[in-house]
Amino acid sequence: MSHFVHNTLSGLKKLLNNNDQMKIISYEGEVREVTCSFNSEAITAEIEKFENENSKLPEDYKAFLTLHNGARIYESIGEDGGKLGDGLEIFSLNEIKEHQEIEYLSEHGIPIAHLLNDCYLILDTEKLKSGDPNYLNIMEFTELSSLSLNFEIFLDRYIISQGEAFWSWPIYTAENYYRTR
Secondary structure, eight states: OOOOHHHHHHHHHHHOOTTSEEEEEOGGGOEEEEEEEEOOOOOHHHHHHHHHHSOOOOHHHHHHHHHOSOEEEEEEBOTTSOBOSOSEEEOOHHHHHHHHTSHHHHTTSEEEEEETTTEEEEEOHHHHHHTOSOOEEEEETTEEEEEEEOHHHHHHHHHHTTTOOGGGGGGOOTTTHHHHO
């Protein structure tokens, strides 16, 4: 399998200005300014050590780690210029270890990212062991559900949708959209 994580991130970085910021369009025409920041890469020995102590990681996620050992994507910038702490926070290997100490997260797999309000992306270790390519779950508040995706497809769609919750789009129709906002 060929991984396109590098292409997705390269495309995003081309849109950033010299301050790693850009304007994006959100729901109903709202324009906002966001920033993206990327950690340096994880070395192979760090990834191997993590896997030896925990669980084998999927190849597409390891491809991300060899580029960036953590990142923040589409973090909003407030009117005062400060970062608001939203967007997608992809954990470094050390941050994953810290989040694994949170029982309600680790009992469902390996937490690899935080996004939106109290949502986590979690690698389903049972699906990984069985070879299921749709191993990525989302925990929204306390409800766990499968995204039927892998990491790189999630990342690609998250970037294309400019940080919106694309996985919930099918439930909004012309009949219920206006009642739910």
